[in-house]
Amino acid sequence: MANSKYEYVKGFELPDTLLPNVWIVVRIDGRSFHKFTTKHEYSKPNDDRGLNLMNRCALEVFKEFPDIVIAFGESDEYSFVLKRSCNLFERRASKISSSIVSYFTSQFVFRWKEYFGEYQLKYPPTFDSRAVCYPTNENLRDYLSWRQADTHINNLYNTCYWALVLKDNKTPVEAENELRGTFSDNKNELLFTKFNINYNSLPAVYRKGSVIYRKMVQEESIDSRNNQPIVKSKKRAVVEHIDIISDQFWKENQDILNK
Amino acid sequence: MANSKYEYVKGFELPDTLLPNVWIVVRIDGRSFHKFTTKHEYSKPNDDRGLNLMNRCALEVFKEFPDIVIAFGESDEYSFVLKRSCNLFERRASKISSSIVSYFTSQFVFRWKEYFGEYQLKYPPTFDSRAVCYPTNENLRDYLSWRQADTHINNLYNTCYWALVLKDNKTPVEAENELRGTFSDNKNELLFTKFNINYNSLPAVYRKGSVIYRKMVQEESIDSRNNQPIVKSKKRAVVEHIDIISDQFWKENQDILNK
Amino acid sequence: MANSKYEYVKGFELPDTLLPNVWIVVRIDGRSFHKFTTKHEYSKPNDDRGLNLMNRCALEVFKEFPDIVIAFGESDEYSFVLKRSCNLFERRASKISSSIVSYFTSQFVFRWKEYFGEYQLKYPPTFDSRAVCYPTNENLRDYLSWRQADTHINNLYNTCYWALVLKDNKTPVEAENELRGTFSDNKNELLFTKFNINYNSLPAVYRKGSVIYRKMVQEESIDSRNNQPIVKSKKRAVVEHIDIISDQFWKENQDILNK
Amino acid sequence: MANSKYEYVKGFELPDTLLPNVWIVVRIDGRSFHKFTTKHEYSKPNDDRGLNLMNRCALEVFKEFPDIVIAFGESDEYSFVLKRSCNLFERRASKISSSIVSYFTSQFVFRWKEYFGEYQLKYPPTFDSRAVCYPTNENLRDYLSWRQADTHINNLYNTCYWALVLKDNKTPVEAENELRGTFSDNKNELLFTKFNINYNSLPAVYRKGSVIYRKMVQEESIDSRNNQPIVKSKKRAVVEHIDIISDQFWKENQDILNK
Structure with a gap:
């Protein structure tokens, strides 16, 4: 059974190389996660376990693919930024993505149990x-700002919506109608006056999403020769819930963009 | 925090629509599966659980995406064929793939336990x-023939290689050297004379890989009105280990290509 | 001045290979030809010289690129069909196109004078x-039918429009208004009753556009040994104004699609 | 003859939008220009008319497409650089190119006569x-430096080659052999000692190619009110033969890259 007569079919696989020297963003998105979170009884508007x-998961991806310099996530989506000089899989789009x-x-799926404990995964996402x-x-x-601004907008809306539904016994349609056309100010006001919620004191992970990057941290260890503590500066992958729209983060972490 | 000033970044996402009216084959491949199967102590040359x-998993994919008309798998790879008229995700390559x-x-990951029982998944593949x-x-x-011919070639080689290593105590290098330059005939001969293995009597799943398609099957049920059995013809997704290189399969299943 | 330090820029030229084994249609279109034909005083609705x-020009293209099996043109556009097995420029889209x-x-530009004589080309198209x-x-x-049906629709409209403008002294706006919403029947009727034009007796080149293909023709030559005429069958590139929507043309020229 | 049943074929035309906010370089190249220049008896190694x-032609292209900010040409090729923000034809690659x-x-073809006078164009290029x-x-x-360095390398080689062939009566093969493995120094030396040619005093257009850009120039006109001369600064498209590898040009013309 010679294979050579069929091998021409390899020629139909067309190259999908990404342009060199540009940032590559791989964004993943949950498919039908509205249904998934409902079936798995996620808390609304935010589920800490989820x-x-x-x-x-994003942190593990970040560690597995060293070309990723920063990642940003919210809700059921995560964006991974690969450095300009990335040559992973010769920059073939489909392999990387x-x-x-x-x-x-x-x-x-592998770590579901670590976060949901005895609560079973009902079907694979x-x-x-x-x-x-x-x-x-x-x-x-601007891309990362777009995602973080989106986090804020969605979370403010969802916080209001679910407060109306869960605490004010509104139907979904009533809640939607009440929020239609409102601005941020109106929503903040609503939360504060009606539900005694100060939006800005909600956990940052809800309001700002999650940023993964390599941060210089001080790590202490014991010198085995003399049992004295040694402090070393090391880069560690961290997950933080901080503002990446304004300049401060980028001033403090210039190596991310200069890599 | 207005998002509109950042939204222009959506324009960098270029369309990747696939040509209409052609067969779309999505092939998945295990990454570093040599290491994965070693770490998880897969039987060699073939592990039935694996x-x-x-x-x-392929059967579940087949059922989830009705545009798939046939799938073929071997080792750590699977090819899914989507019908010409497929309009899933408007034929966007990255979404489909x-x-x-x-x-x-x-x-x-979800079904690992069903097939490996108490044997733990050590890390996610x-x-x-x-x-x-x-x-x-x-x-x-020709594409499908290419993959099935490849299955045969690889399996014959691997069967010899692992017989030499496991039964004949050859080192990997010795086994490779012994097989270098041999033809199918030589390998069949080697298996038979040295290890008393009739290659063609090995399980078809090893030699031919696995074909998933919708097959007309007779299904019996009980008529609740009179408790009599009823036989109905129904299309069912099946996994078989049969030849798809020669014409017979295609003659018997003409609707696959004519869909 | 070593060039090697700059040569990396070649890597930014991404491949644009066309899928194997599909028909390649290269369609060219005049840019701003409304202006071009006005400036060069083309007869309306059709200019034979043009x-x-x-x-x-299309015939010369047809002869220069032997992979072209048929071409179809109307107005300021021409479509060239390259055979499935075409490997011109390794099927690189931009090179071919x-x-x-x-x-x-x-x-x-080179042959303008042959067709327009002393009438000067004012600027390059x-x-x-x-x-x-x-x-x-x-x-x-279906692609070719689409273009030929378009030829008919446009020419019928233009024939009416220019009859109204040139013979009936209508303004462009009046002519457009009179034709708005009319069907083919109405237009044929208008031409016949008002202008005594039998649309179907207009030259086929206006109504059907132009088809270029290789046709088997009888060619007579003189045998130099005995001065007797010899008739040979030969394939010659011809330009004809015939129907390629119905089956007849394709039955008589089966080698075009079977190449 | 309804066209609607064929219109689906438009859907096979896939988008080829270029990534936003990157420089677009359109490079044109003469096809078979070795033959073309031989048939048209171009002077060697350089033909001023050609x-x-x-x-x-490049200057006319430059004026016709205002998004072009700089162009560079040598021999039978020209590169046109369109600004990052270019939205010509919605950045569709094939339309632009x-x-x-x-x-x-x-x-x-249109301007051949202006430069070649009575010498007829034998066939269209x-x-x-x-x-x-x-x-x-x-x-x-770096792209532009690559092309200009290439100009230098080719021209130095060609100047030596044609001196050997035309003045020293070497055969092409002998000339190639003599030049094989030589460095720039050797070639400069050869030109000087054997042919009394100081390479650096050859016309810049041969050595550096041609740069087209918009330059601030002083233009004098006459004020019709008082017949006094007026000097105005104006941007004019110019063709120059200057170094664009080193920084000076770019310092003096910062608006090209900042557009």
């Missing part, structure tokens, strides 16, 4: 992914 | 995926 | 081009 | 084109 699991989404999904290129640092920062 | 798990690989991976287009039925059949 | 020049449009344009893939013979025939 | 015609190569070719993206200013400058 968010922590997402962040853990599919490996990341596959590993993320794999982690999600699906994420999709895509790779998008950003030529300049400004374009990349 | 193959059954792969087939089960990533959703399939994510769901497959998710199933793999990764698969990659790609979408390839085939314009004619002949091209598509 | 149409003949287009056909001549740009070479054809460049050669066509070059011919247009521009055409654009694109390459589109069609997987099946049916898709390709 | 170079001037190329530059004139084909329109430029078509207009360039059209100009070439063809150019091909492609569009390549460069993300950073550095990448773009």
Whole structure:
């Protein structure tokens, strides 16, 4: 059974190389996660177990693919930024994008129990992914700002919506109608006056999403020769819930964009 | 925090629509599965638990995406064929390809226990995926023939190699050297004379891989009105280990290519 | 001045290979030809010199690129169909598409004088081009039918419009208004009753556009040994104004699609 | 003859949008220009009529497409750089690339007589084109440096080669052999000692190629009110033969990259 007569079919696989020297963003998104979170009784508007699991999976992806310099996540989506000089899989879009989404999904199921304990995973979830290129640092920062601003907008809305539904016994349609056309100010006011919620004192993970990057941290160990403590500066992957829209983060972490 | 000033970044996501009216093949491949199968002590050259798990995951994918008309798998890879008229995700390559690989991976971890029992999954596996287009039925059949011929070639080689290593105590290098330059005949001969293995009597799943398709089957049920059995013909997704290189399969299942 | 330090920039040129085994259609289109034909005082609704020049350029393109099996043109556009097995420029889309449009344009200016005589070309025209893939013979025939049906629709409209403007002294706006919402029947009727024009007796080149293909023709030559005439069958590139929507043409020229 | 049943074929034309916010370089190249220049008896190693015609065509392209900020040409090729923010044809690669190569070719034939006088164009030339993206200013400058360094390398070689062939009566093979493995120094030395040619005093257009850009120039006109001369600063498209590898040009023309 010679294979050579069929091998021509390899020629139908067309190259999908990404342009060199641009930032590559792989964004993964939960498929039908409205249904998934309902079936798995996620707390609304935010479920800490669910968010922590997402962040853990993203952290594992971050560690597995060293070309990722920063990642940002909210709700059921995560964006992974690969450095300009990335040559992973010769920059083949489908290899990069599919490996990341596959590993993320794999982690999600693998670590479900760590975050949901005895609460069983009822069926396996699906994420999709895509790779998008950003030529300049400004374009990349605007992309990340877009996602973080979106986090804020969605979370403010969801916080109001679920307060109306859960605490005020509104139907979904009534809650939607009450929120239609309102601005941020109105929503903040609503939360404060009606539900005694100060939006800005809610956990940052809800309001700002999650940022993963390598941070210089001080680590203490014991010198085995003399039992004295040694402090070393080390880069560690961390998950933080901080503002990446304004300049401060980028001033303090200039190596991310300069890599 | 207005999002509108950042929304322009959506424009960097370029369309990746696949050509209409061609067969779409999504092939997934295990990443670093040599290491994965070693760490998880897979039997060599074939591990039934591993193959059954792969087939089960593929069957679930097959059922989840009705546009898939046939799938073929061997070792750590699976090819899913979506019909010409498929309009899933408007034929966006990355959406199709990533959703399939994510769901497959998710199933793999989710169902590990069903096939490996108490044997723990040590770390989550990764698969990659790609979408390839085939314009004619002949091209598509040649693609599937290519994969099935590859199954045969690899399995014959691996069967010899592992017989030499496991039964004949050869080192890997010695086994490789002994097999270098041999033809199928030589390998069949080697198996038979040295190890008393009749290659053609090995399980078909090893030699032919696995084919998933919808098959007309007779199903019996009980008529609740009169407690009599009723036989109905129904299309059912089945996993079989049969030849798809020669014409017979295609003659018996003409609707696959004519869909 | 070593060039090696700059050569990395070649890596930014991404491959644009077209899928194998599909029909490749390169369509060229005049850019701003409304202005071009006005400035060059083309007769309306059809200018024989202009149409003949287009056909001549297309014929030269047809002869220059032997992978082209059929071409169809109307007005300021021409479609060139390259055979499925075409490997011109390794099927690189931009090479194929740009070479054809460049050669066509070059011919247009080069041969202007042959068709327009003393009437000077006032400025050089521009055409654009694109390459589109069609997987099946049916898709390709539908493409060509689409263009030929378009020829008919446009020409019937234009014939009416210009009759109203040129013979009935209507303003452009009046002519447009009179034709708005009319069907083919109405237009044929209008031409006949008002202008005594039997649409179907107009030259076929206006109504059906132009088809270029290789046709088996009888050619007579003189045998130098005995001065007797010899008749040989030969394939010759011809330009004809015939129906390619119905089956007859394709039955008589089966080798076009079977190449 | 309804066209609607065929219109689905439009869906096979897949989008080819170029990434936003990157430099777009359209490079055109003469096809078979070795033969073309031989048939048209171009002077060797450089033909002023031919170079001037190329530059004139490029200048016309430069004026026709205002998004072009700089162009560089040598021999039978020209590179046109479109600004990052270019939205010509919605950044569709084939439209941009084909329109430029078509207009360039059209100009070439149209203006042949202006540069070659009574010497007839024997057949129409063809150019091909492609569009390549460069993300950073550095990448773009490196691209232009690559082409200008190439100009130098080719011209030095060709000057030696044709001196050996034309003045020293070497055969092509002998000339090639003599030059094989030589460095720039050797070639400069050869030209000087054997042919009394000081390479650096050859016309800059041969050594550096041609740069087209908009330059601030002083233009004098007469004020019709008082017949006094007025001097105004104006941007004018110019063709110059200057170094664009080192920084000076870019310091003096910062608006090119900052556009």
